Amino acid sequence: xxxxxxxxxxxxxxxxxxxxxxxxxxxxxxxxxxxxxxxxxxxxxxxxxxxxxxxxxxxxxxxxxxxxxxxxxxxxxxxxxxxxxxxxxxxxxxxxxxxxxxxxxxxxxxxxxxxxxxxxxxxxxxxxxxxxxxxxxxxxxxxxxxxxxxxxxxxxxxxxxxxxxxxxxxxxxxxxxxxxxxxxxxxxxxxxxxxxxxxxxxxxxxxxxxxxxxxxxxxxxxxxxxxxxxxxxxxxxxxxxxxxxxxxxxxxxxxxxxxxxxxxxxxxxxxxxxxxxxxxxxxxxxxxxxxxxxxxxxxxxxxxxxxxxxxxxxxxxxxxxxxxxxxxxxxxxxxxxxxxxxxxxxxxxxxxxxxxxxxxxxxxxxxxxxxxxxxxxxxxxxxxxxxxxxxxxxxxxxxxxxxxxxxxxxxxxxxxxxxxxxxxxxxxxxxxxxxxxxxxxxxxxxxxxxxxxxxxxxxxxxxxxxxxxxxxxxxxxxxxxxxxxxxxxxxxxxxxxxxxxxxxxxxxxxxxxxxxxxxxxxxxxxxxxxxxxx
Ligand code: XMP
Numbered sequence: 001x002x003x004x005x006x007x008x009x010x011x012x013x014x015x016x017x018x019x020x021x022x023x024x025x026x027x028x029x030x031x032x033x034x035x036x037x038x039x040x041x042x043x044x045x046x047x048x049x050x051x052x053x054x055x056x057x058x059x060x061x062x063x064x065x066x067x068x069x070x071x072x073x074x075x076x077x078x079x080x081x082x083x084x085x086x087x088x089x090x091x092x093x094x095x096x097x098x099x100x101x102x103x104x105x106x107x108x109x110x111x112x113x114x115x116x117x118x119x120x121x122x123x124x125x126x127x128x129x130x131x132x133x134x135x136x137x138x139x140x141x142x143x144x145x146x147x148x149x150x151x152x153x154x155x156x157x158x159x160x161x162x163x164x165x166x167x168x169x170x171x172x173x174x175x176x177x178x179x180x181x182x183x184x185x186x187x188x189x190x191x192x193x194x195x196x197x198x199x200x201x202x203x204x205x206x207x208x209x210x211x212x213x214x215x216x217x218x219x220x221x222x223x224x225x226x227x228x229x230x231x232x233x234x235x236x237x238x239x240x241x242x243x244x245x246x247x248x249x250x251x252x253x254x255x256x257x258x259x260x261x262x263x264x265x266x267x268x269x270x271x272x273x274x275x276x277x278x279x280x281x282x283x284x285x286x287x288x289x290x291x292x293x294x295x296x297x298x299x300x301x302x303x304x305x306x307x308x309x310x311x312x313x314x315x316x317x318x319x320x321x322x323x324x325x326x327x328x329x330x331x332x333x334x335x336x337x338x339x340x341x342x343x344x345x346x347x348x349x350x351x352x353x354x355x356x357x358x359x360x361x362x363x364x365x366x367x368x369x370x371x372x373x374x375x376x377x378x379x380x381x382x383x384x385x386x387x388x389x390x391x392x393x394x395x396x397x398x399x400x401x402x403x404x405x406x407x408x409x410x411x412x413x414x415x416x417x418x419x420x421x422x423x424x425x426x427x428x429x430x431x432x433x434x435x436x437x438x439x440x441x442x443x444x445x446x447x448x449x450x451x452x453x454x455x456x457x458x459x460x461x462x463x464x465x466x467x468x469x470x471x472x473x474x475x476x477x478x479x480x481x482x483x484x485x486x487x488x489x490x491x492x493x494x495x496x497x498x499x500x501x502x503x504x505x506x507x508x509x510x511x512x513x514x515x516x517x518x519x520x521x522x523x524x525x526x527x528x529x530x531x532x533x534x
Contacts, residue, residue: 001222002044002210004028007036009061009079011050015344015488017077017189019382020200021047025212027380030347033061036068045073045208048080050187054094054130055079055086062087070157073207074181075114078128081183085153091134099126099185102192105151109142112154114182116202117195124151124186124193132185139181148185155181180207216385216392220252223377227256231336236375237328238338240265240290242279244402245340245378248390250288252377253338255393259289261338264327266320269296269420270409272434273427282399295323296420303411303418307462309534312418316408328370337372341379342386344488383488403454404489412534416461425515429479430457432508437483440501452495455483457509458522458533467517478518479509484531492526 004021008014008030021028037043046068053060065087068074076084086092105122108115124145132150135141143152157180182203188196204210236253240246240263254261263283267276276292283290302315328334378386390400410426411418437455440448449455458480467474481502486492506519522529 001027001042001213003040003042004045004047004204004208004210005036005040005043006030006047006049007033007063007080009033009049009051009083010053011077011079013187013189014049015347015382017047017049017200019384020189020197021204022214022382022385023197024201024204024210025214026204026210027214029380033063036063038067043072044210045075045204047203048074048076048083050078050080050127051083053079055082055092056130069181070179073179073203074157075203076181076183077189078185078187081153081185082128082130082132084181084183085132085135085139085150088139088155089136090132090139092130093133095129095131098129099131099148100128101126103145103148103151103186105143106146107144108152109140109154112142113206114152114154114184114199114202115142116206117198119195122195124184124188124196125190126186128185132183142182143184150183151186152182152184157181216388219381219385219389220255220392223252224256227253227375227377231257231260231375234260234335235331235333236261236336236338237331237334237372238263238340239324240279240283240288241340241405241407242271242275242402243340243405244383244390244400245342245386247283247340247399248386248393248395249338249340249376249378250283251286251393251395252389253375254286254288261289262331262334263288263290264324265290265292266323266327267292267294267296268299268316268320268409268411269294270299270316270411270418270423272405272410273431279399282396286395291327293323293327295319298323300418300420305417307417309412312411312534313408316411320407325370334370335373336375337370338375338377340386341376342381342383343379344382346379401450403449403452403456405454405456406532412532413456413458414461415459415463415533421515422459422461425477425513426457426459426479428513429459429509429516432512433457433481433505436501436505436508440498442498448497448501451485452483453486453489453492454531455481455495457481459516465518469517474517476515476517478520479513479516480520480522480533481505482522482531482533484526486526486531489531492531494521494523494525497521 006017006028014030018028018030082092102123103126108118135150135153139153139155141150142154145151186193188199238250250263280292299319302319306312387400406412410423414422414426437449442448460478463478464475483495483497484492485495509516509519
């Protein structure tokens with residue numbers, strides 16, 4: 001399948017570029033700047049991302065442009081544009097003041113294919129400390145703002161490829177230029193560049209020649225066919241969590257191999273209220289072959305008296321592996337372990353030192369003697385694409401639009417030691433909160449639940465405060481409510497929930513949940529806080 005390669009120079013918006021390309025129904029891969037695949041015949045174009053570095057920083061990430069020049073159409077964004085210009089003989093200098101925020105393109109070469117359909121004055125988003133002050137020989141300036149002369153440039157670069165995927169006539173006025181270079185100092189991928197998606201469409205579709213064949217329907221068709229071939233008559237085990245990713249992976253695999261897929265869903269007793277039974281019911285309706293294991297007694301016994309967050313996690317992780325393995329081993333002829341790993345779990349994102357800060361985490365702890373191979377059918381998808389695939393597979397909205405939920409469940413949302421009674425209190429408070437959020441319709445008609453990345457209640461079981469109920473003095477625990485907006489959970493902001501919603505939820509929790517006499521709202525962003533409290 002055709003693909004665009006996005007070389008990552010460490011920008012925070014690299015994933016956003018990929019999402020914009022995928023929105024054009026075009027497959028793309030993010031790779032570390034120095035890992036370009038030399039001989040991949042499916043590559044139709046290359047995008048160089050931004051970077052936290054200046055081209056003059058000694059540690060700045062650099063590549064050999066000769067492996068790309070003339071072989072693929074190239075689009076440099078921000079640092080990507082500066083790096084190309086700097087490397088090929090242009091000049092990059094510190095801008096008199098940091099160019100940040102909204103600007104407007106005051107001149108645009110509307111005849112250039114990158115700007116087809118643009119309007120003069122189009123708003124763009126800038127964020128850079130250096131600026132290009134001279135472009136290399138043979139390059140043309142194709143857009144400027146009031147303060148940035150070379151907001152975009154173009155270099156007609158003769159193709160070195162034996163046969164191009166391009167229609168040369170699309171590249172007028174340079175009909176012979178098959179693999180040119182473009183650079184933009186603004187960020188077309190961000191929302192504030194109002195015609196940014198059009199620019200990327202011009203590059204990906206018109207210039208690189210994408211056939212736009214990446215869609216949920218095509219993904220399901222090809223993946224089911226591939227899984228049939230890959231798995232043959234083998235038996236597969238999959239651990240379900242009730243979350244979107246593992247559920248979609250399960251439905252997809254069951255489309256390919258039916259009930260040769262066995263799913264195991266472990267109830268550790270710290271799921272949301274009624275979640276185990278509801279999700280089991282959902283899975284049955286979907287025709288999945290699921291073994292539900294109620295292991296809550298074991299988990300509660302092992303967690304008794306434990307207050308330290310990391311220790312809680314370790315115990316839960318260990319118990320989970322034990323319970324899962326005991327079930328998995330009963331399926332003696334299983335050859336594969338399936339997982340709902342998705343693309344952001346695997347992208348090797350770079351930090352400023354060039355070190356990989358996030359890499360693939362496999363499920364650890366499965367007994368080696370089981371000798372299972374790994375099957376990860378969603379490993380190329382972003383979360384929103386997983387949801388689209390789920391919809392395509394006919395899964396119900398309430399299952400695919402679910403907020404993420406941590407593996408250790410409510411255990412990391414109870415400060416202090418965990419008892420069944422505390423879990424019950426938190427389940428009740430959380431249920432009131434999440435139910436109200438699902439019901440609340442915002443002014444724009446969208447459900448509040450769908451506007452929020454993740455929400456949940458936290459029981460501050462180590463804290464007590466005084467209250468009064470009727471004529472009675474109370475001395476009970478507070479509940480904190482958390483709701484965040486995010487795109488990938490790496491960073492998050494607290495959600496600005498409507499006051500009338502918060503007032504209603506607070507009253508309902510205090511009136512209906514015994515053991516809680518106070519409700520607080522967590523207004524911390526990530527970083528420096530994390531989404532979960534423990
Ligand atoms: P933090 O608290 O690190 O959470 O900001 C980021 C995202 O990860 C989820 N999370 C977990 N998910 N096992 C999981 O499966 C865990 O141990 C775990 N801890 C945090 C969290 O809910 C959020 O979506």
